[in-house]
Amino acid sequence: MHRFLKTILISGSLIALSGCMSGKMSPQQESSLGAQQERQLLQKVKLVRSGKYYNAVRNVGSRIASVSGRPDFQWRYHLVNNPKTANAFVLPGGKVFVYTGLFKYAANEAELAAVIGHEVAHALRSHGVKSAARQQKAGLVGALLQVGMSVAGISKQTAQTVNNIYGQSATLGYIRPYSRQNETAADSIGLMLMAEAGYDPRAALSFWSKFSKHGQRVPEYLSTHPAPSNRIANIKSLMPQALALYQKSKYRKYR
Template identity: 35%
Template sequence: MSSFNKTSLMQRREVIMGLAAGSIVPFVSGCADNASLGRSQLMLVSDGQLAQLSDQAWRDSLGRERVLRDPGYTRRLNRVGQRVVDASGQGHLDWEFVVFDSDTVNAWVLPNGKVGFYKGILDLMETDDHLATVMGHEVGHVAGRHSAERASQQIAAQVGVSLLTSALGANQNTVEYSDDIGAALGMGVTLGVILPYSRQHEYEADRLGVDYMARSSYDPRQAIDFWVAMSTLHRGSTAEFMSTHPSDENRIAAMRSHMTARGYT
């Protein structure tokens, strides 16, 4: 092999290793500042696109899930939800809070302000402060524009991997391995870029959620109690390295640190 080919191959290997480590990310213009987070975000998805997708997802959820008609659950969710939203500064959205009749221990939010709580998680919440913990976290995702940022990151990652795979595959020394290289690069970007950003989003939503609790006169200290109790349900779950969520220990430690800094403890 000529010295030129050896050098080119070494450069390609460095590129692959860089992507796998998450140190090389496709550059795409489209950053926006987010005052709630105090940082800029990659934004390749318009608010209109996100609203359209969110509306459709909400309609699909209402058609697929069974809505709980118990007025006690509904009143509680709406009472806490509205207080947290008012404290968050996100009142410009058309918020809607729905309880789904399922023992599933989960809650989620769409970027358009549609919030779904399952009966299973509400039954575990002994106080409204516990409910406000999760509600604040979900509203924090909306204020953080995390859905738009995550979608933008995935778009940028896919474009970068496709371009690099095509460039490598065009070379005679790598063409027969182009599929394997593409798969390896895809895994590298997933582990090195997309999942860590998802964990960052979870930490940010936790911090914003605790702040919203305090502003809406709920006790932010009870957020720790709730997540400690929830951690007992996660034994044997996926390792943090391969997860979109932080480990329970890291999440609770980060929340304690934020609360101390804010003077909530």
């Protein structure tokens, strides 16, 4: 049994877990499951709590939370000290973790907002919980490991993330938390969130283009994430709508 799975089972949250397996959880159940996973993760990772990257994560996070339409979520943003991992993920109920390695690609707050918007969108759509329920039904070993785990990267990086956090190796079948459909939805919703939060949505194009060149690509059918060309085409098709939101953003007057 996976160590993390064991920890979850031992530490309880049985109501949340049974809800999770049916794929139907109340917002309260999601929130308590996310909070519990957050506590466990915080014991395992080393956080950065000051400096420009930290300030950027907090700043972008609070602006995106303010336009999320879900003030009832307990939005939290953590910066994990791991310069080798260019990634981010979210736990149910809105606990976002960003790795310092992401700043190799996120050159400014707007580019960071593309990633945080994407992760917040997964949380808003409960993708983590639904995906865990699907995997549970499919009988995949270790499905609970992925509850709420979204990664703004490719499968290989997802594997690294799982490795880094849990110190265990992960196989490809093990690490596909979300469908490509969910990834595309997170890109689309994330784009609107960043625009509404006053970040130029064109930064999503620059970020995802740089990011897609990072690391080794796996064929799209093996990857949870859309092929870069599809991802960029989707974002481009939504750009007029996103730019309109950006023009109207309440945050623009503060700049």
